[in-house]
Amino acid sequence: MPEIIPQDYFRHEDVVGIARDLIGKILVTNVENTITSAIIVETEAYKGPEDKACHAYNNRLTPRTEVMFKEGGIAYVYICYGIHRLFNVVTGPVGVGSAVLIRGVEPLLGLETMFIRRNNNQKMHNLTQGPGLVSQALGITTDHNGLPLLSTNAIWIENAKMVPDDQVIASARVGVEPSGPIWSKMPWRFRLKGNKWVSPAK
DNA sequence: ATAATGATTCGCT
DNA sequence: GCGAATCATTATG
Numbered sequence: 001m002p003e004i005i006p007q008d009y010f011r012h013e014d015v016v017g018i019a020r021d022l023i024g025k026i027l028v029t030n031v032e033n034t035i036t037s038a039i040i041v042e043t044e045a046y047k048g049p050e051d052k053a054c055h056a057y058n059n060r061l062t063p064r065t066e067v068m069f070k071e072g073g074i075a076y077v078y079i080c081y082g083i084h085r086l087f088n089v090v091t092g093p094v095g096v097g098s099a100v101l102i103r104g105v106e107p108l109l110g111l112e113t114m115f116i117r118r119n120n121n122q123k124m125h126n127l128t129q130g131p132g133l134v135s136q137a138l139g140i141t142t143d144h145n146g147l148p149l150l151s152t153n154a155i156w157i158e159n160a161k162m163v164p165d166d167q168v169i170a171s172a173r174v175g176v177e178p179s180g181p182i183w184s185k186m187p188w189r190f191r192l193k194g195n196k197w198v199s200p201a202k
Numbered sequence: 203a204t205a206a207t208g209a210t211t212c213g214c215t
Numbered sequence: 216g217c218g219a220a221t222c223a224t225t226a227t228g
Contacts, residue, residue: 044209053209064224081210082222101209132210175209215217
């Protein structure tokens with residue numbers, strides 16, 4: 001039996017370290033009694049309150065960012081560009097608005113379901129390549145917002161063998177240029193080297 | 203109440 | 216490579 005990552009694991013302050021460690025772990029959802037799972041191959045860390053690219057920058061508290069300030073180990077799902085659901089793992093103790101965005105996964109279980117959710121797209125590499133598509137394939141919706149990552153819920157993360165450093169690429173985050181040269185260049189985007197399911201963004 | 207905008211994706215050139 | 220799609224969230228009046 002695979003081991004579920006306990007919520008405690010997400011409650012320390014080092015969101016960048018958590019983003020790095022999540023590479024290679026298994027994201028699992030159970031939506032409408034169907035299990036789908038995938039290996040996490042791309043993540044990004046968002047470190048509130050000092051990270052200008054983070055929604056919780058400067059401790060900005062709004063109805064949307066509220067869940068980011070809760071204790072680590074719960075889901076933060078929000079809608080981007082009116083179209084896409086982006087899935088994050090909230091990290092840190094209560095009151096710290098940090099989270100890890102899951103940008104790319106490699107499909108593992110429930111391939112058929114993922115194809116259906118992705119409108120029978122036969123292109124394998126497009127199945128879960130990018131944060132919006134990950135949520136689509138795994139059936140993640142705003143209903144998951146605020147849910148604890150537990151096997152008794154619809155979504156959780158399972159442990160896996162630690163991926164060695166020489167297999168992980170750290171680089172600048174994507175789509176955050178407006179937050180300025182300092183924060184947009186922080187090497188807080190992590191990818192599994194050579195993996196075909198990392199997001200296409202440059 | 204209204205207006206601007208975005209942690210993106212897709213289709214067309 | 217470029218621009219449209221599309222709407223919840225946010226700030227502002």
